[in-house]
Amino acid sequence: MPRLNIPRNTTALEILDALSEWFNYVHTTESSMLWDVLSALRGPDSEDDGLKMRTTEYLRGVFFRDVPANVRHDLTPEKLEDVVRAVAQRRYVDYSTGRPLDNPEVTLEDRRYSASFHFLGHIQQAFNAVRSMLNAAGDDRLAKRRPAPVEAEEDAL
């Protein structure tokens, strides 16, 4: 993969300008994938550290060597598969209500308005983007065992 030369002393403003230019001209599929990943780099607003560790931290670990909070973990296909499956099954408690999200008594309306549900929608979209990016590039980080496909949630943009 070619490395794009951006001088070390480039500022945050210059990076944002370059991002803006790129989003303006690039193919929609590529811009959507990048946006999905960028949108999910923040952890859940519920401050659920367990959920963050299983989602955000893995996502950061795929692409970033160094992040301010020093939360990088190595990603393995097995770990990612576990996370994707768990997200798909909603096996997490919504900390705002104390109820597990896969409880049948939790209505779709409850899920839509729960912090974790909204966050998980973003994480699903981000993981779908990660799979598309890595698979298309023949990246072997996911080549050994690919996670089962997860249908995208409603557009969480």
Next chain:
Amino acid sequence: MIPVTIDSGTTAKQMLATLDSWLDEAEPDERDRLWSIISAFRGPDKDDFTGQLKMSTTAKIRLAALPKVARKLTFPIIFQEEVTDEELRELKSTPEYSHFDLHVISAAVALLHIRSKR
């Protein structure tokens, strides 16, 4: 300002690799500013049934950070042409009630700083 040109054929994966390289080597304050802004690109996870909170915070941050493309990327939540410094100062003064508020404040601080250097 150094113009950073990125070919339109650059993929999302290459963009992330580029961001990673820059974050890895950049001056720490600049790195933290960019991270603060990117972290606030997503709207609030809850308590926003009408979308009003997202429009009054996230939309402004996206527009201030990516003025050329924010409206296209995040239709239809952005209804204004530009974000003033006064609006960013208001966001910076947001009472810190939640985790989301903290991200809004950090992004506003970073955006005000980088605007002052423009």
